Amino acid sequence: MKLYAYCLIEGIDSLPVPLKGVSGANVRLLKVGTFSLLVSDFPGDAVPVNRDNALAHAATVGSFLDQTTPLPFRFGTLVTEKQLESFVTARRDALQAKLDLVRGCVEMSVKIIQTANENGDPPAKAEAPEKPGTAFLAEKRREILNKESRAVEAKKIAGWLEDRLAEVVRETRINANPTEKLLLAAAHLVERSCVEQYRETLKELRLERPELHFLFSGPWAPYSFANIDLEFQFGVS
Amino acid sequence: MEFSPENPRLAEPEIETSHADEFVEQLRCVTDSLPSRINIDAQSVEQGLAKLVLTLIEFIRRLLEKQAVRRMEGGDLSPEQIEELGLALMRLEAKLQELKTQFGLEDEDLNLDLGPIGRLI
Numbered sequence: 358m359k360l361y362a363y364c365l366i367e368g369i370d371s372l373p374v375p376l377k378g379v380s381g382a383n384v385r386l387l388k389v390g391t392f393s394l395l396v397s398d399f400p401g402d403a404v405p406v407n408r409d410n411a412l413a414h415a416a417t418v419g420s421f422l423d424q425t426t427p428l429p430f431r432f433g434t435l436v437t438e439k440q441l442e443s444f445v446t447a448r449r450d451a452l453q454a455k456l457d458l459v460r461g462c463v464e465m466s467v468k469i470i471q472t473a474n475e476n477g478d479p480p481a482k483a484e485a486p487e488k489p490g491t492a493f494l495a496e497k498r499r500e501i502l503n504k505e506s507r508a509v510e511a512k513k514i515a516g517w518l519e520d521r522l523a524e525v526v527r528e529t530r531i532n533a534n535p536t537e538k539l540l541l542a543a544a545h546l547v548e549r550s551c552v553e554q555y556r557e558t559l560k561e562l563r564l565e566r567p568e569l570h571f572l573f574s575g576p577w578a579p580y581s582f583a584n585i586d587l588e589f590q591f592g593v594s
Numbered sequence: 595m596e597f598s599p600e601n602p603r604l605a606e607p608e609i610e611t612s613h614a615d616e617f618v619e620q621l622r623c624v625t626d627s628l629p630s631r632i633n634i635d636a637q638s639v640e641q642g643l644a645k646l647v648l649t650l651i652e653f654i655r656r657l658l659e660k661q662a663v664r665r666m667e668g669g670d671l672s673p674e675q676i677e678e679l680g681l682a683l684m685r686l687e688a689k690l691q692e693l694k695t696q697f698g699l700e701d702e703d704l705n706l707d708l709g710p711i712g713r714l715i
Contacts, residue, residue, distance in 0.1 A: 419607070470616050490680025491673070497683070498663045534713065539620045556610075572611035 360387075360433045361404065363395040363417045364427035365445070365457055377572065378406060379413045384420075387438070389445040390559040392452065395420075395427075396441070404433040409466055419580045426459045428452065433469040455583050462527055462546045463576030465555055469514060470570040471507075471540045508537040514569070515541055522564055530581045540569070544581035552576060644697040648690065649704045653714055655686055 369386065375382035380395035382493065386512050395417055404410055411432060417431045436444070445452065487495060511533040518541075519529060530548040535541065547555050556573070563571045611617055662679050665671050671679065694700070706714040 468617060468620070470607055470613065470620065488680075490677040490682075490684060493684040494659075494662060494676060494680040497659050498666070501660060501663055536620070538616065540690045561601070570611070570613040572609065572613070572617045574638040575607055591660055591689055 360396040360438055360441060361399040362430040362436060362441060363397075363414060364429045365452060365456075366393050366395065366421055367391075367460075368425045369393050369421055375508045376417055376501070377413065378417045379410045379414075384417050387441070389442050390449060390536045392445055392449075394441065396446070402435065404435065406433070422463065422576060424451060424491070424579055426456075426462055427472075427482050427578050428455055428459065429578045429580050453465070454547055459546060461582055462548050462579065463552065464579040464581055465547045465552065465575035466573065466577065467518065467539045467545070467559065468544045468572045469518075469542075470538050470572075471510070471568065472538055484515045497549055501547045504535075507540065508533070511535045511541045518562070519544060522555065525555045525558060528582060546582050547575075548578060549576075599659065602633060619698070641697055641699070643698055645703055646696070646706075648693055648699065649706055651690060652704045655683070656715065658686075659683055 361382070363384065364379065372384065374397075378384040378395075378397040380397075380399065382399065384395055384397045385435065387394045387396050397417075414432050418427055421427060423559055515531050515533045518532075519526075520527075526545045526547055530544040531541060532543070533541045545555070552575070559571065559573050564570070662683060666676050678698075694704070704715065708714055
């Protein structure tokens, strides 16, 4: 029987209420040295990727978010108890450093959409009919130029966002690689006491740039700042 | 752990936007391209391999397109050469589309997460 690992937490010594995790299994607290880990038994070798399991994972990881900041494992992490103990023991210092980084903080998320015709670009001009191969390359040229211009715009918006949120954000992970609509996605590590100020600042920014469509969400566990998945894959499995 | 002004109890996660439909559409694109490495069976292994190979072909195809556009802009191609190059790339795109359909893959599937470096395409 393997263990499904949800997260590593500190300052929690017992579960105040029973928790149901992935596949409806009871979540339990496993103590390894000074760390506590939320785990549940899992009978198989692979976790089905479905809505219920994803929600159960997120709910379990977030179950103590109002009290302490967890280091989440990636969805679907299955290990034996021995592997988990060995991993935590061997990487105690690195895990402690990650806990130090996120302690007292939560992750907040911002996504910004700017559709192509909202950034002031003129619509494509109707041109004289061309041969198919030439027309194909001309269209590709338009696509490439548009993509480059959106990448420049995304960097500008990212800089603006970073400047304006600097006071309330401890760390930022930004993806300014725009798609057709989504201009950028940012994850911010925010101290709990600054969450309201963070939200208010974003509301002001939204009013300042009405042409940008904002989605902000949180608080979440710091998935973007505490990825222990890679270490786990290479170190244990 | 005690709750205090320094450690306030947080509310449930909130999501705020005035453009929910647009973001739902975007998030669907993301979920559609989630890695399928967790569900392992014969069919998904075959599809996963096709995804990997087609992603690399798509990456190279895009590089070729950029190079062709650059050469076109540079003025070192005759109109006939531009037409020939355009037709070749058009056929390559059509062929790749055919292969994607055959393996049940969408445009969003053809990408690789390179970790800290970002995504391949």
